[in-house]
Amino acid sequence: MTGNTPRMDRRSFLRSAAFASVGAAGGGLLSACSSSSAGTADNAADNSAVELPAYQPYTAVRPDYPGNAQGLLNGFSGYPAHPARTIGAPPAHGGTISAFVETGSPIPPGLGSNPYWQELNKRVGAKLDLTIVPAADLTTKFATLIAGGDLPDFMVPPLPPLAGVRGLPQFLAAKCQDLTEFLSGDAVKEYPYLANITTDAWRSCVFDGGIYGLPVSRGVAGSLMFYRADLFDTLGADPNPSSYAEFFQLCKDVTDAKKGRWALVTAGSAVAFVAQMLGVPNGWSEKNGKLTSSYEDERYKQTLSQVRTMVQAGVIHPDSFDPAAPWKQWFNAGNGLMGEDRYTAWPQYYADNVAGSAFEVAGMRPPKFDGGGFAGTWQSPPVNNFTPLKKASASRIRELLSVANWLAAPFGTEEYLFRKFGLPGTDYSLRNGGPAPTQAGLAQTVLGIRYITDAPDTIFVPGDSEATKACYDYQRAIIPTSVKDPTVSLFSETYSRTGAVLAQHLSDAANDILTGRKSISSWDTAVGQWRSSGGDKMRAEFEKQLG
Structure with a gap:
C-alpha cells in the first residue's frame, strides 16, 4: 500500500x-470477540438436548436504568458507596491455579513486582500462574500449547474465528472437562454468580452433547x-x-x-x-x-x-x-x-x-x-469468548468452578470492584461516584482474568452519569430492530x-x-x-x- x-x-x-x-x-x-460455537453438525441433536444452567439473576443491586430480555444491559449511574464483600472465604484451597489468557493491553508487570496480582492471589486463595498472551499472538501460542500437551486449568481459545483450531470439538472431548454434571439445570446454583449468566451466553459452551466451558458474556448491542x-x-x-x-x-x-x-x-x-x-x-x-x-x-x-x-x-x-x-x-x-x-x-x-x-x-x-x-x-453474539477447563478430578473441578464463581461476582459487589479496578488509593480513586484508575492501576490490573469468565456486562461510564445515560439510551433505541x-x-x-x-x-x-x-x-x-x-x-x- x-x-x-x-x-x-x-x-x-x-x-x-x-x-x-x-x-x-x-x-x-x-480480538476475542467471537462467533458462538456449539459442537459439530453431526451432534446438533445431542447439543439441543443439553439442559443449560438455570438462570438466576442477581438482584441485590438495583440498576438505575434497567435492562430487558431483548439484550438491553442494566445501566448504573454510579458505583455503590459501600459495596459488600459477598463471598466470605477465598474460593481456592491453596496451591497453584494455571490459566492461559489473552490481553489487548501491554503485558502487565510480573507477580513479583505487581501488588495487584499479589493481592488477587490472597483473595482467590491460590497462586494464579497466568500465561498472558498478546491478542496478536494468541493463535500461534494456543497451537503450541495444545501440541505440548501440558494444559493449564483454564484456557482461552483464539477467537475469532477459532482461527487455526483444528478439530475443536474433538479436542474438547479428549482433553477438556465436560461440566454438564456440575452446571446443568439447578446444579449451577451451587455457584450463584455463574447462575447469574444468561442462558444465551451458555449456549456458546455446548459441544458434542455437553457443556465444555465457561462463557464470558457481553451485550448484543455490538x-x-x-x-x-x-x-x-x-x-x-x-x-x-x-x-x-x-x-x-x-x-x-x-x-x-x-x-x-x-x-x-x-x-x-x-x-x-x-x-x-x-x-x-x-x-x-x-x-x-x-x-x-x-x-x-x-x-x-x-x-x-x-x-x-x-x-x-x-x-x-x-x-x-x-x-x-x-x-x-x-x-x-x-x-x-x-x-x-x-x-x-x-x-x-x-x-x-x-x-x-x-x-x-x-x-x-x-x-x-x-x-x-x-x-x-447488526447484533453481536451474547458472548465474548468461552473458556474450557482441562480434565481433572471432581473435587478439583468444583474448586475451579468456585474460583470462576468469584471471578463472575456482579456489578455492585466489593469483589467486582476489586477485580476490575484493584485497590483504592493505589489502583484507583473514587471520583464523581465512580472509580478513576491511576497509572499504576492501568498497568497492573490487565491480567486477562476477565477472559476466564466474567459477570454479565453493564452500562457504566465511571464518574460520568450523563455519558452512562447516553450509552443506555443508544442501546435501548437500536436493540429492538437489531439484526441477529x-x-x-x-x-x-x-x-x-x-x-x-x-x-x-x-x-x-x-x-x-x-x-x-x-x-x-x-x-x-x-x-x-x-x-x-x-x-x-x-x-x-x-x-x-x-x-
Whole structure:
C-alpha cells in the first residue's frame, strides 16, 4: 500500500462484513470477540438436548436504568458507596491455579513486582500462574500449547474465528472437562454468580452433547458509529443524517485536511455503516433453511462502490491504510470525528480523553440508504469468548468452578470492584461516584482474568452519569430492530480452520476495490474463490445444524 491509501485490514473487514457470527469489535479492541460455537453438525441433536444452567439473576443491586430480555444491559449511574464483600472465604484451597489468557493491553508487570496480582492471589486463595498472551499472538501460542500437551486449568481459545483450531470439538472431548454434571439445570446454583449468566451466553459452551466451558458474556448491542458530539456541536454539524446522501455530505462538510481533520478514522468504519444502511445481512441471511453470505449479497458490492467514492472524496483519514494505525488516538485527538467501535469502548474513550471537560461522544444510528427511517444494526453474539477447563478430578473441578464463581461476582459487589479496578488509593480513586484508575492501576490490573469468565456486562461510564445515560439510551433505541446472525451458536469446522485465511483474501480484494486498483466487478471473482475454497462448505455445515 502506498502512504496515502486507506487500507481496510482483516479485522475491519470481518467487522464490516459481520462474517459468520464474528462479533463487531473496533480495530482490534477485542480480538476475542467471537462467533458462538456449539459442537459439530453431526451432534446438533445431542447439543439441543443439553439442559443449560438455570438462570438466576442477581438482584441485590438495583440498576438505575434497567435492562430487558431483548439484550438491553442494566445501566448504573454510579458505583455503590459501600459495596459488600459477598463471598466470605477465598474460593481456592491453596496451591497453584494455571490459566492461559489473552490481553489487548501491554503485558502487565510480573507477580513479583505487581501488588495487584499479589493481592488477587490472597483473595482467590491460590497462586494464579497466568500465561498472558498478546491478542496478536494468541493463535500461534494456543497451537503450541495444545501440541505440548501440558494444559493449564483454564484456557482461552483464539477467537475469532477459532482461527487455526483444528478439530475443536474433538479436542474438547479428549482433553477438556465436560461440566454438564456440575452446571446443568439447578446444579449451577451451587455457584450463584455463574447462575447469574444468561442462558444465551451458555449456549456458546455446548459441544458434542455437553457443556465444555465457561462463557464470558457481553451485550448484543455490538458495534456502533461513535462520533465526537462536542466537535459536531462546535462545527454546527447535524449528527442525524436521514439518508446515505446526507451522510456523505456530512462527511464532506466536517472534513478539513488542511486542519488535520477527517470525517472517518477508517474505511472499515464506513463499510460497516453503509452496509447497514443498505440492509446487508449480519454475516448470513436465512430463508427456508438456506443461507446466503453477506459477501454474496449484491448490496455488499454496492457498499464497496459507495465507500470507494468516499475514499476518492478524501473524507477518510489518509493514513488509515496501516493495520497498526492509531485510529483511537485520532478519534480522541479530533483528527477523525467518526469511527466504528464496540459499545464497550464508550467508557474507555472517556478514560483516554485528552480534550478536557468538553469531551463528549455519542452513537450515530444508520439511516436507511434512501431515507425513510433508521436501518437495523447488526447484533453481536451474547458472548465474548468461552473458556474450557482441562480434565481433572471432581473435587478439583468444583474448586475451579468456585474460583470462576468469584471471578463472575456482579456489578455492585466489593469483589467486582476489586477485580476490575484493584485497590483504592493505589489502583484507583473514587471520583464523581465512580472509580478513576491511576497509572499504576492501568498497568497492573490487565491480567486477562476477565477472559476466564466474567459477570454479565453493564452500562457504566465511571464518574460520568450523563455519558452512562447516553450509552443506555443508544442501546435501548437500536436493540429492538437489531439484526441477529442466524449462525450464532452453530459451529463449522471449515470456518474454524480456514475462515480467517479466506477472510484475509476477501479483505485484500475489498482493499483493491476501495483504493481503485481493481474494478467493482472483481468482487464477483473474489467471492467465487471464497465459495470454492471453503465458503460453500461452511454454508453446508451451518445449514445442517439449522435443519
